[in-house]
Amino acid sequence: MTTIFIYPDRCIACGLCNIYNPEIFNYHDTGIIKFTTTSQNQLIIEKKHTEKVLFISHKCPAHAIILKEA
Numbered sequence: 330m331t332t333i334f335i336y337p338d339r340c341i342a343c344g345l346c347n348i349y350n351p352e353i354f355n356y357h358d359t360g361i362i363k364f365t366t367t368s369q370n371q372l373i374i375e376k377k378h379t380e381k382v383l384f385i386s387h388k389c390p391a392h393a394i395i396l397k398e399a
């Protein structure tokens with residue numbers, strides 16, 4: 330499993346994470362990142378590792394998505 334941490338205070342609302350992986354990443358009305366399937370302010374989830382998650386964590390220009398392998 331992979332633990333995914335999001336840091337909304339770093340997010341610049343570019344939208345890339347939602348475009349590439351909408352089943353995990355969504356955004357508030359302000360464009361700032363949140364998880365798609367959790368409560369509004371949850372900042373950590375665990376998911377089965379996927380290449381898509383790894384890809385977007387590297388692509389995020391603000392380093393607002395950090396992964397930690399279990």
Ligand code: SF4
Pocket residue numbers: 339340341342343344345346347360361362388389390391392393394
């Ligand atoms: S890719 Fe990064 S900067 Fe862009 S919306 Fe997602 S978390 Fe924010």
